[in-house]
Amino acid sequence: MDAVDSKPGLRERKKLRTRAAISEAAIALFLEHGFQQVPVARVAEAAEVSKRTLFAYFPTKEDLVVHRLADHETEIARVVRSRPPGTAPLAAVRGNFLGGLRERDPFTGLNDRPEVRRLHRMIVEAPSLVARMERFRTGAEHALAQALRETADTSGLTARLAAVQIVAVHWALAQDNAARMADGESADERLAGAVADAEHAFALLENGLNGPQGLPPGR
Missing domain, CATH: 1.10.357 (Tetracycline Repressor; domain 2)
Structure with missing residues (x-):
């Protein structure tokens, strides 16, 4: 397989970007306000995804960290x-x-x-x-x-x-x-x-x- 074929496809790149966006939003909120003080719904809102989508990438709140x-x-x-x-x-x-x-x-x-x-x-x-x-x-x-x-x-x-x-x-x-x-x-x-x-x-x-x-x- 050549180098081009080994690159992630569009769908996979989109998933990686979504995962990164959720993670960055979560860590930023947790560091600013405290892990226990920030509900998952607030992380989802900041990352502009639904709670369902968030849990599809991170099954628990602890997984976000x-x-x-x-x-x-x-x-x-x-x-x-x-x-x-x-x-x-x-x-x-x-x-x-x-x-x-x-x-x-x-x-x-x-x-x-x-x-x-x-x-x-x-x-x-x-x-x-x-x-x-x-x-x-x-x-x-x-x-x-x-x-x-x-x-x-x-x-x-x-x-x-x-x-x-x-x-x-x-x-x-x-x-x-x-x-x-x-x-x-x-x-x-x-x-x-x-x-x-x-x-x-x-x-x-x-x-x-x-x-x-x-x-x-x-x-």
């Missing part, structure tokens, strides 16, 4: 699947996270753009969005476990346990960084500390919690 992060749900799994031959899964995830810090990838939490800070604050202040992000985290664990089983010849239980720990560390590091950004710290100021924290966290994973950098013995 979380879809912005949808690609990240399977990002760690993609990193593991696409790692170079001979690279351990954990080393690939570690390298990707450190690279994301340098690039100020919002997935690492180290991004101080005002709109990113406001989005993070909005999510943590809305219980339904916090709950939805937990489902997002569970999805990341399942995707990573599957990637480990398929690419690292890892048993089911080991893959599940490893995925839970890797995602938890990734999540905790990103949340710590995002919280600092929300409190006004700049990404440049935080970078050295974020790198040190990441190095420490991944060393704990690699060496085990009872290793030299981990938990004290006998406790």
Whole structure:
């Protein structure tokens, strides 16, 4: 198939534009007035679509926010699947996270753009969005476990346990960084500390919690 044939058709482009318009209207209203204060009907009105159309693209109100992060749900799994031959899964995830810090990838939490800070604050202040992000985290664990089983010849239980720990560390590091950004710290100021924290966290994973950098013995 040539490049022209591979482009989305008119119908698909129209759907993408409608989806983008709804999303942009929703995020703008939520950031200005608060997620819980804006009814779905107001989003539909701002996007100039019916509620029925809105729900066809976004089945729940939370989807209007979380879809912005949808690609990240399977990002760690993609990193593991696409790692170079001979690279351990954990080393690939570690390298990707450190690279994301340098690039100020919002997935690492180290991004101080005002709109990113406001989005993070909005999510943590809305219980339904916090709950939805937990489902997002569970999805990341399942995707990573599957990637480990398929690419690292890892048993089911080991893959599940490893995925839970890797995602938890990734999540905790990103949340710590995002919280600092929300409190006004700049990404440049935080970078050295974020790198040190990441190095420490991944060393704990690699060496085990009872290793030299981990938990004290006998406790």
